[in-house]
Amino acid sequence: MRAHHPTPELPRHLEQLYERFPFDRSFADDPISTIRPLATDPRRGEVAAILGATLAIGNTTAIRGAIARVAGLAGGDVAWFVDPAHARERARRLAGFRHRWIRGDQVDHLFRVLTDHYARHASLEEAFVAGWSTGGFPGGLDRLAAVLRGVGRSAAIGRPPPGYRALFPSPIDRSASPCKRLTLFVRWMVRSRYPDLGYWTHVPTGELKVPLDQHVYWIAYHLGLTARKSRSWAAVEEVSEALRRIDPIDPVKYDFVLCHTGISGDCPKERDLAVCGPCSVRPDCRLWRGRPVAA
Ligand code: SF4
Structure with missing residues (x-):
């Protein structure tokens, strides 16, 4: 051709x-329609969006259902899952969760990484901006992926379960992944025009x-x-x-x-x-x- x-x-x-x-019409079919009601403030918006992006595998009906199931296990408030006091109960509630090949122990580890990050940083935006300011968008995504994989985190979060790190590829990896899910997460967080959340303010x-x-x-x-x-x-x-x-x-x-x-x-x-x-x-x-x- x-x-x-x-x-x-x-x-x-x-x-x-x-x-x-x-x-x-299409908003109702998009994962953002399930994320938005959970995103009642910047922290909850970030947690709901990274959960939604991580689960964004398969058709949109299944993705929306998976996000809603995890939110339901948190009692409707995703911030409950990044409260250090709830770590043991969170692991118990997520134990039977499954969406495609993503397991509950991997989702639990994501919340453990986020809990650890939020103990020292206000937002994942800090991680993205740190990489973006020196390496452009791929640098920002690379830094964000590293944080989510748990690189450099405290020993308290423990070893990630099998397959966890592969959930967060970087554009700088040798695989040259299109990184659709993390790029979508950044779109949701940066754009404030409908239908996105716009809680991040430092990235044009x-x-x-x-x-x-x-x-x-x-x-x-x-x-x-x-x-x-x-x-x-x-x-x-x-x-x-x-x-x-x-x-x-x-x-x-x-x-x-x-x-x-x-x-x-x-x-x-x-x-x-x-x-x-x-x-x-x-x-x-x-x-x-x-x-x-x-x-
Ligand atoms: S509907 Fe799709 S296939 Fe048809 S003209 Fe438009 S872009 Fe091309």
Whole structure:
């Protein structure tokens, strides 16, 4: 297939997609709809969001259900799980939890790491900013991943359970992971525009990278925002840079729309005139390149 570059009209078409998007319909399906009611203050917002991002594996219904189950085990207040006085009871309540391959002992260890972090720091934002100020967004994510893995933490938190550290990859690792879940967490914490939480105040929205899940990657590739054949950190950088050229102040505002265009079935990921006809970005989509809508 020939290289596919963004059309000059793409910024206008993407803006149309954004303006016409039924946010309220897709909000109900998004993990942020389960996180928001738990995020009643900055600490609770951060705890609920990192829990939600950690569990963001699989379909959105299962993810929302998993977040709600953990919140239910905390009595509806996720901050209860980062109170050092509740460590033993927390481990007992989470023992039987499972979401895909994530086990209760791993979620318990995450809360143990957070409890330890909050004993000395006001927020995870401090960790992200420390890495970001010297290494840009990948540096911030790397530092955040290290903190969540428990690197440099007190011996009191103990050894992590099997598989725990792999939950928090860094873009600087050799795997060059797209780090979708941590990048999504940072989006939720930094952006204050709907539907995000906006509790972090030191990172400009223009610095954000796109959380490149399979839906966002598919449409980004087909709009020419990246030529990469697979999801990787390099693809995250390319798509983010292309979106930054369209909106330098808030490039990641398109993430929710691109993601839910795929999740909702608004985009069939194939040439289907009945669905693609009214699609705002159809003139830019490589599946329709050079084809009139009546083809
Ligand atoms: S034209 Fe069709 S396949 Fe292409 S992005 Fe739009 S809905 Fe998806």
